[in-house]
Amino acid sequence: MTCEQFQELLPEIGGGNRNIEYETHLRSCQECWGLVSDLNAISRQAPLLQASEEPGPELWNSIESALREEGLIRSSRQQPVLVLKSKPRWNLAWMLPAAASVLIVLGVLNYQGKIHSVSTETAPAITAQSVNTRSPLVASFSAEDQKFLTAIAFRSPTLRAKYERGLRDVNAYIRDAQQSALNDPNDEEAQRYLMSAYDQKAMLYQMALDRFQ
Amino acid sequence: MRGIKRGKGSIMDSKSRNATLIVGLTIAGMICAQAETRKEMHFKVGRHATVSITNQFGPISVRPAVGREVVVTAILSSDKVEVDQNQRGSRVDIFSHLLPNADATSGQVSYDVAVPADASIVLHSTDGQLRAEKMRGDVDFEEATGDVDLRDFSGAHVHIKTLDGPVTLTNIQDGYIEITSMGGDVVMNAVSGPMVQVNSVSGKILYDGDFGAGGEYVLTSHTGDIEAQAPAYASIDVFARSVTGPVVNDFTLEPEHTPFAIKAGSAFAGTVNKAASKVKLLSFSGKIHLKKR
Numbered sequence: 001m002t003c004e005q006f007q008e009l010l011p012e013i014g015g016g017n018r019n020i021e022y023e024t025h026l027r028s029c030q031e032c033w034g035l036v037s038d039l040n041a042i043s044r045q046a047p048l049l050q051a052s053e054e055p056g057p058e059l060w061n062s063i064e065s066a067l068r069e070e071g072l073i074r075s076s077r078q079q080p081v082l083v084l085k086s087k088p089r090w091n092l093a094w095m096l097p098a099a100a101s102v103l104i105v106l107g108v109l110n111y112q113g114k115i116h117s118v119s120t121e122t123a124p125a126i127t128a129q130s131v132n133t134r135s136p137l138v139a140s141f142s143a144e145d146q147k148f149l150t151a152i153a154f155r156s157p158t159l160r161a162k163y164e165r166g167l168r169d170v171n172a173y174i175r176d177a178q179q180s181a182l183n184d185p186n187d188e189e190a191q192r193y194l195m196s197a198y199d200q201k202a203m204l205y206q207m208a209l210d211r212f213q
Numbered sequence: 214m215r216g217i218k219r220g221k222g223s224i225m226d227s228k229s230r231n232a233t234l235i236v237g238l239t240i241a242g243m244i245c246a247q248a249e250t251r252k253e254m255h256f257k258v259g260r261h262a263t264v265s266i267t268n269q270f271g272p273i274s275v276r277p278a279v280g281r282e283v284v285v286t287a288i289l290s291s292d293k294v295e296v297d298q299n300q301r302g303s304r305v306d307i308f309s310h311l312l313p314n315a316d317a318t319s320g321q322v323s324y325d326v327a328v329p330a331d332a333s334i335v336l337h338s339t340d341g342q343l344r345a346e347k348m349r350g351d352v353d354f355e356e357a358t359g360d361v362d363l364r365d366f367s368g369a370h371v372h373i374k375t376l377d378g379p380v381t382l383t384n385i386q387d388g389y390i391e392i393t394s395m396g397g398d399v400v401m402n403a404v405s406g407p408m409v410q411v412n413s414v415s416g417k418i419l420y421d422g423d424f425g426a427g428g429e430y431v432l433t434s435h436t437g438d439i440e441a442q443a444p445a446y447a448s449i450d451v452f453a454r455s456v457t458g459p460v461v462n463d464f465t466l467e468p469e470h471t472p473f474a475i476k477a478g479s480a481f482a483g484t485v486n487k488a489a490s491k492v493k494l495l496s497f498s499g500k501i502h503l504k505k506r
Contacts, residue, residue, distance in 0.1 A: 166395040173435040
């Protein structure tokens with residue numbers, strides 16, 4: 001069993017379906033042993049998510065962007081699996097195994113990046129291009145927003161500047177609306193501002209995803 | 214007798230002519246391959262059909278058709294783009310499929326679409342102009358940078374999303390309108406209906422109309438200015454507020470109780486005439502101006 005085959009089987013093996021070939025490779029390969037140890041550590045930390053704040057829809061959108069960038073989600077005209085069109089009522093207990101699975105997949109993706117030469121050759125070029133064309137305020141983008149912009153730069157470089165400007169404007173909108181709502185929690189219009197601001201950001205992500213299907 | 218005897222000279226002329234013909238046909242073929250291609254598609258549909266067109270580059274124009282047939286005329290700019298079509302009952306899907314090495318010029322397709330007036334239209338585009346007129350069915354437009362132009366609609370549900378393309382609505386009656394614009398200006402002339410909602414981040418919102426009777430109009434922006442122009446006979450219950458920008462009002466308002474204090478210069482509220490329609494003009498830092506025509 002090669003390292004590549006081992007890592008392809010990881011999502012199945014994580015459910016407890018181990019075999020002799022898996023065990024033999026795990027004992028003989030230090031790199032794969034390190035990967036499994038790290039993933040086990042992530043799984044142990046997942047229950048601690050219960051104490052954290054409920055992630056916003058931006059997190060799922062950015063996760064989907066990252067998975068599309070890696071090619072795990074193929075182009076399809078069907079409704080994306082991870083994109084939220086409306087605000088769902090999330091049950092935290094249900095989210096935990098889903099969040100843990102997503103973290104494991106992301107961990108596998110990070111290690112697969114060392115083996116797949118195409119990804120390795122492409123990613124630095126995109127990152128360098130992004131850095132060269134980035135405005136100073138990009139540093140204020142969240143990690144999810146930066147993944148979103150990286151995905152757009154990869155799929156549609158000509159639109160990247162427009163989406164970056166839109167994202168910067170809408171984040172400013174959200175910040176101002178949040179401050180306004182905090183200043184007066186009873187102000188219905190301030191609440192409306194905040195809803196409008198989030199609707200704008202959701203629209204931005206949705207338009208980008210529609211384009212890349 | 215002339216023309217009967219053919220010597221070596223005639224043979225050479227014939228060969229030369231053949232060679233010229235072959236070269237000419239080859240060049241013509243190459244030119245044809247690069248030239249525009251016109252494609253016409255016909256679809257029989259029932260009542261309340263849905264027509265969806267996804268076209269990254271190029272304009273789409275929609276107009277009402279006679280009868281229950283959808284006619285789509287597509288002009289492809291090159292052989293680097295093809296038009297895929299699909300029909301399931303009364304649902305028609307048209308998709309401009311870009312081939313490898315296609316760009317904004319070679320991948321352009323211009324659509325002219327005739328649909329039954331009660332059909333629903335769904336258009337997705339990146340930088341092509343979207344136009345529609347004289348429709349009664351639902352309209353769902355998504356445009357990144359091109360402009361959107363709707364006119365002469367009646368009783369339609371209109372949903373428009375745009376990144377920074379300008380949106381113009383003219384003579385839309387009894388409409389349920391929802392426009393979300395990131396940076397594109399939104400201009401509405403003679404637009405009225407039970408619900409008109411515009412949400413802009415930095416684009417301007419310009420309204421020129423009488424606000425109809427019995428509708429709810431909510432115009433919201435973050436930094437874009439909002440200008441609403443109405444006649445003296447307009448019947449509205451208006452509330453306007455800009456958190457940090459100025460507000461200007463040309464009407465004489467009958468005061469109305471509000472749940473919070475009105476800060477002069479930043480907000481105004483009151484009624485005009487019989488207050489038939491509710492109007493909210495909200496901005497964070499843009500200027501709000503309610504003008505009397």
